[in-house]
Amino acid sequence: xxxxxxxxxxxxxxxxxxxxxxxxxxxxxxxxxxxxxxxxxxxxxxxxxxxxxxxxxxxxxxxxxxxxxxxxxxxxxxxxxxxxxxxxxxxxxxxxxxxxxxxxxxxxxxxxxxxxxxxxxxxxxxxxxxxxxxxxxxxxxxxxxxxxxxxxxxxxxxxxxxxxxxxxxxxxxxxxxxxxxxxxxxxxxxxxxxxxxxxxxxxxxxxxxxxxxxxxxxxxxxxxxxxxxxxxxxxxxxxxxxxxxxxxxxxxxxxxxxxxxxxxxxxxxxxxxxxxxxxxxxxxxxxxxxxxxxxxxxxxxxxxxxxxxxxxxxxxxxxxxxxxxxxxxxxxxxxxxxxxxxxxxxxxxxxxxxxxxxxxxxxxxxxxxxxxxxxxxxxxxxxxxxxxxxxxxxxxxxxxxxxxxxxxxxxxxxxxxxxxxxxxxxxxxxxxxxxxxxxxxxxxxxxx
Numbered sequence: 452x453x454x455x456x457x458x459x460x461x462x463x464x465x466x467x468x469x470x471x472x473x474x475x476x477x478x479x480x481x482x483x484x485x486x487x488x489x490x491x492x493x494x495x496x497x498x499x500x501x502x503x504x505x506x507x508x509x510x511x512x513x514x515x516x517x518x519x520x521x522x523x524x525x526x527x528x529x530x531x532x533x534x535x536x537x538x539x540x541x542x543x544x545x546x547x548x549x550x551x552x553x554x555x556x557x558x559x560x561x562x563x564x565x566x567x568x569x570x571x572x573x574x575x576x577x578x579x580x581x582x583x584x585x586x587x588x589x590x591x592x593x594x595x596x597x598x599x600x601x602x603x604x605x606x607x608x609x610x611x612x613x614x615x616x617x618x619x620x621x622x623x624x625x626x627x628x629x630x631x632x633x634x635x636x637x638x639x640x641x642x643x644x645x646x647x648x649x650x651x652x653x654x655x656x657x658x659x660x661x662x663x664x665x666x667x668x669x670x671x672x673x674x675x676x677x678x679x680x681x682x683x684x685x686x687x688x689x690x691x692x693x694x695x696x697x698x699x700x701x702x703x704x705x706x707x708x709x710x711x712x713x714x715x716x717x718x719x720x721x722x723x724x725x726x727x728x729x730x731x732x733x734x735x736x737x738x739x740x741x742x743x744x745x746x747x748x749x750x751x752x753x754x755x756x757x758x759x760x761x762x763x764x765x766x767x768x769x770x771x772x773x774x775x776x777x778x779x780x781x782x783x784x785x786x787x788x789x790x791x792x793x794x795x796x797x798x799x800x801x802x803x804x805x806x807x808x809x810x811x812x813x814x815x816x817x818x819x820x821x822x823x824x825x826x827x828x829x830x831x832x833x834x835x836x837x838x839x840x841x842x843x844x845x846x847x848x849x850x851x852x853x854x855x856x857x858x859x860x861x862x863x864x865x866x867x868x869x870x871x872x873x874x875x876x877x878x879x880x881x882x883x884x885x886x887x888x889x890x891x892x893x894x895x896x897x898x899x
Contacts, residue, residue, distance in 0.1 A: 546783070547778070547780060550778045550783070550785065551778055553778075553785065554776045554777060554778045554785055557776045557785070558775055558776050561771060561773060561775065561776070564740070564742040564771050565771060565798070567740035567742055567743065568740070568742060568743050568770070568771075568798060568802050569798065569801070569802075571739065571740075571743065571802055571805040571806060571809060572805040572808055572809045572812075572862065572867060573863075575737070575809045575812060575813060576812070576862055576863055578736075579816070580733055580736065580737075580812075580813045580814075580816045580817040581816065581817050581819055582729070582732050582733060582736065582817060584711060584714060584715050584718075584729075584732075585715070587711055588707075588708050588711055588712075589704040589707055589708055592697075592700050592701050592704045594696075594697045594700060597689075597690065597693045599686055599689050599690070602682055602685050602686040602689055603686065605679065605682070606675050606678045606679040606682055607675075608675070609668065609671045609672045609675050611668070612664040612665065612667070612668045614660075614661050614664060615657060615660060615661070617654070617657060618650060618653040618654045618657050620646070620647070620650040620654075621646070621650075622643060622646060623639060623642035623643055623646050625639055626638070626639050714728060714729070718820070718822070721753060721822065723751055723752075723753040726751045726753070726822050726823070727749065727750065727751045729817075729818075729822075730749055730751065730758060730760075730814060730817075730818075730823075731747075731749070733813060733814060733817040733818075734747045734749065734813070734814075736813075737809075737810075737813055742770075742771065743764070743765055743770075743802060744765060745762055745763060745764055745765075745806060746762070746763040747760065747761065747762055747763075748760075748761040748763075749761065751823070755824075755825075756822070756823060756824035756825065757823070757824065757825045757826065757827055758814060758823045758825070758826045758827070759826075759827045760810060760814065760826055760827070760828045760829070761828075761829045761830075761831065762806055762807070762810050762828070762829070762830045762831075763831060763832065763833050763844075764802070764803060764806055764830060764831070764832055764847070765832075766832055766833075766834055766885075767795075767799050767832075767882070767883045767884075767885065770795065770798070770799055770802075771790070772789060772790055772795060773787045773788065773789060773790060774787075774788045774789060774790045774791070774794075775787070775788050776788075795883060796881065796882075796883040796884075799882055799883045800868075800879075800881070800882045800883060801867065801868070803830055803847050803848055803879075803882045804848065804867035804868045804870075804871055804878075805867045806830050807828060807830045807848045807850060807867065807871055807876070808862065808865070808867045808870050808871065810826075810828060810830070811826055811828060811850075811852050811857055812857075812862055814826060815854055815857055815858060818854075821854065823854065824853060824854055825851060825852065825853045825854065826851070826852050827850075827851045828848075828849070828850050828851070828852070829846050829848070829849050830846070830847050830848040830849075831844045831845055831846040831847055831848075832844065832845045832847060832882075832885060834885060845879075845885045845886075845887050846877075846879075846887055846888045846890065847878070847879040847882045847885075847887075847888055848871060848876055848877070848878050848879065848882075848888060849876060849877040849878075849888050849890050850871055850874050850875070850876035850877070851874070851875075852874050856874075857874075876888075877889055877890040877892075
């Protein structure tokens, strides 16, 4: 037996608000958690199944053949007149190959769907339906790392400007000797005046340039301080928000654990609503194939220790009606062969009987503490009454079973219809035709 007692992983790192959103659903918070985990388990089992591998292989082959045909068509278009006939023949051959691969993929999918419907009970027998509520607790909240991004990087410091060297006045060299006698002193005096004028201009230009550089530097420093202050403020706000989100996650986890602890405690003391909640968790784990979805409604009566369970199955019209697909080369089309009416009726009826036995099994197996002594079960179809045009429910199987009797059965070897007859169930004579089960004599008396 595959033990599939639900144990969630990754719940401790859920995003803020998700727990709150789930808690608001009347379906039940813990039931929703288990449902998601069980969906993951379903996908895992499907991927391991031979039918699923065959389905993927057929899809790959169909895709390969389709692409080969497209390439051949393109080659035929490009080919010369001499090559065209050969290219067209090859394209036609690959077209047939592509369509045959497509048919094979469709038949593989169909076979998988029919096999799923035929094994509704067997699927459930491989799973332990007990739910370990303690495993749903969040032992530790794992917070995502704080990622401030660019806010963690300080604003670059402003580099000190590089000022040009201050001009230095250098007086022209005084003339000497004969040069001084022949008018050199006058020339020297003029040179001094010119040098002083040039120095004063150069020094003035230097001071203006230095002042401009200094002013730009002061502005840059002020802008840097402003930018840095904004960064620090934004970083502080981001840290505050992250802390609040962490606190919220912690609070949600604490509330989750407290609610779960209450459920566990209420179950121990036979609180009626807690038993109903636990059954909801169990039923949410009951994963059916997409081709045959079911829905549940239930209520528990503590005084009688009886669970009233209603299971809604799909309408017969939604069931597969094709026996197989084939490719007609002459017409280049895929046709289908309809399932014989008798086979459709037998498969649908058997599915209904399987759902009834499976539902009883899942609840009784999950209830290890024996809180539920009996189950009053109705399996029916929600449809439209053709006479009134109004919504109606057609009961297809109505049965009552007590724990002791039902747990004595070896479900791996039973015929579901015979099991229901043995339990005295009221059963539709033709579920496929939506013939209502006759409940006039009641279902508390063993059938004969």
